[in-house]
Amino acid sequence: MLIRNELPEYRRPLTAQDAEALRAEAAAEVEGFLELRENHKPTPLYSLGALAKKLNVDGIYIKDESHRLHAGSFKALGSSYAIIRLVLENASSQLGRAVNVSELHTRSVRDIARQMVFGCATTGNQGLAVAYGAHLVGAKAVVFVHANISKERIAAIERWRAHVIRVDGPYEEALAEAARACARSGAILVSDLSGTGDEHAAKFIMQGYVPIISEAMRTIPNAPTHIFVQAGIGVLAAAITGHLATTLGAERPTIIVVEPERAACLYASAAKGNIHKIAGNAPSVMAMLECFEPSHLAWRILSRQADFFMIVKEDDAISAMNQLAKPMGNDPAIVAGESGGVGLAGLIRLAQDASLSSRIELNSNSRILVVNTEGAMDLSRYNQIVGLSPLVVSAGLPCDGI
Numbered sequence: 121m122l123i124r125n126e127l128p129e130y131r132r133p134l135t136a137q138d139a140e141a142l143r144a145e146a147a148a149e150v151e152g153f154l155e156l157r158e159n160h161k162p163t164p165l166y167s168l169g170a171l172a173k174k175l176n177v178d179g180i181y182i183k184d185e186s187h188r189l190h191a192g193s194f195k196a197l198g199s200s201y202a203i204i205r206l207v208l209e210n211a212s213s214q215l216g217r218a219v220n221v222s223e224l225h226t227r228s229v230r231d232i233a234r235q236m237v238f239g240c241a242t243t244g245n246q247g248l249a250v251a252y253g254a255h256l257v258g259a260k261a262v263v264f265v266h267a268n269i270s271k272e273r274i275a276a277i278e279r280w281r282a283h284v285i286r287v288d289g290p291y292e293e294a295l296a297e298a299a300r301a302c303a304r305s306g307a308i309l310v311s312d313l314s315g316t317g318d319e320h321a322a323k324f325i326m327q328g329y330v331p332i333i334s335e336a337m338r339t340i341p342n343a344p345t346h347i348f349v350q351a352g353i354g355v356l357a358a359a360i361t362g363h364l365a366t367t368l369g370a371e372r373p374t375i376i377v378v379e380p381e382r383a384a385c386l387y388a389s390a391a392k393g394n395i396h397k398i399a400g401n402a403p404s405v406m407a408m409l410e411c412f413e414p415s416h417l418a419w420r421i422l423s424r425q426a427d428f429f430m431i432v433k434e435d436d437a438i439s440a441m442n443q444l445a446k447p448m449g450n451d452p453a454i455v456a457g458e459s460g461g462v463g464l465a466g467l468i469r470l471a472q473d474a475s476l477s478s479r480i481e482l483n484s485n486s487r488i489l490v491v492n493t494e495g496a497m498d499l500s501r502y503n504q505i506v507g508l509s510p511l512v513v514s515a516g517l518p519c520d521g522i
Contacts, residue, residue, distance in 0.1 A: 170449025
């Protein structure tokens with residue numbers, strides 16, 4: 121369930137292009153875009169002191185992305201940032217001059233955005249983010265959903281006036297149909313699953329996630345020794361890992377990438393020694409991470425800079441949701457969706473096994489950072505798993521973190 125990165129490229133520097141996209145200056149640029157959003161403020165970072173004591177570590181800190189832009193998920197950062205950048209590029213081309221983000225809501229730029237259509241496939245949150253981003257700039261969104269997405273997640277996408285098309289098959293079939301439809305119609309495919317040679321939108325998406333880690337590193341009382349980050353195709357994990365590699369170098373924390381046992385494409389790639397597509401198995405409760413092929417862009421970064429890859433079981437994810445909703449001691453109650461607490465699930469699993477803990481040097485001096493990537497995006501599923509409504513859980517949650 122835990123393997124060390126022993127790939128030949130491990131610890132090699134990032135490519136110049138990847139380092140450029142994830143450097144400190146890039147984080148500042150993305151944060152500059154965010155500051156112009158009227159509903160923006162940094163997401164809270166909470167300390168889980170009682171849980172840290174139980175697990176015999178010095179500290180556990182959780183960055184709560186369920187508050188991001190009132191969209192409920194970290195995905196609101198990446199895809200909306202990519203859409204804004206793509207609109208500004210198109211406007212610059214059509215108007216024959218450089219157009220910056222301060223002009224996003226001017227009539228001339230809005231008229232151009234209104235003619236643009238953005239498409240994507242989704243396991244849930246990506247579709248919500250693309251719908252949200254398109255709505256933000258006045259463009260249109262078409263979202264292809266696979267067969268296992270719940271009605272509540274589809275309804276959340278449709279609330280942003282996106283056109284939803286259902287595909288009878290897994291995520292990969294929805295993605296293939298989205299790519300075909302965009303190619304036929306001229307719509308812009310917003311996908312972080314790079315590998316076709318065109319990484320333009322994917323790199324913007326990854327870059328858009330960097331504020332998660334840059335905000336956390338400014339806020340955390342003491343630098344983390346370990347970061348557990350969940351992954352589907354790996355773009356969030358790559359953004360965090362790549363940013364720390366470019367800003368801290370050899371002094372960065374140990375990075376552990378955590379995936380569902382039923383959809384562990386990065387783990388399989390690390391085990392086999394090269395990027396690897398796996399066969400789909402039974403559906404996972406961690407539906408937002410149910411991906412079977414890594415992003416080539418993400419793999420290029422994680423294969424060089426991630427330290428460990430691990431898998432967690434279905435019960436681990438459910439246990440982490442309940443741990444966050446019903447905390448011990450004075451720890452805050454946190455609403456985490458089925459995929460939101462998977463990084464924490466990985467920490468808890470390793471901390472309970474002395475032999476695994478020793479492999480990553482997890483001990484009483486360790487300070488751990490994890491990310492809650494989503495809130496209760498599917499209310500009925502959340503109520504079923506936790507036995508409480510998100511409103512009840514969040515009633516006692518402080519709003520500003522530490």
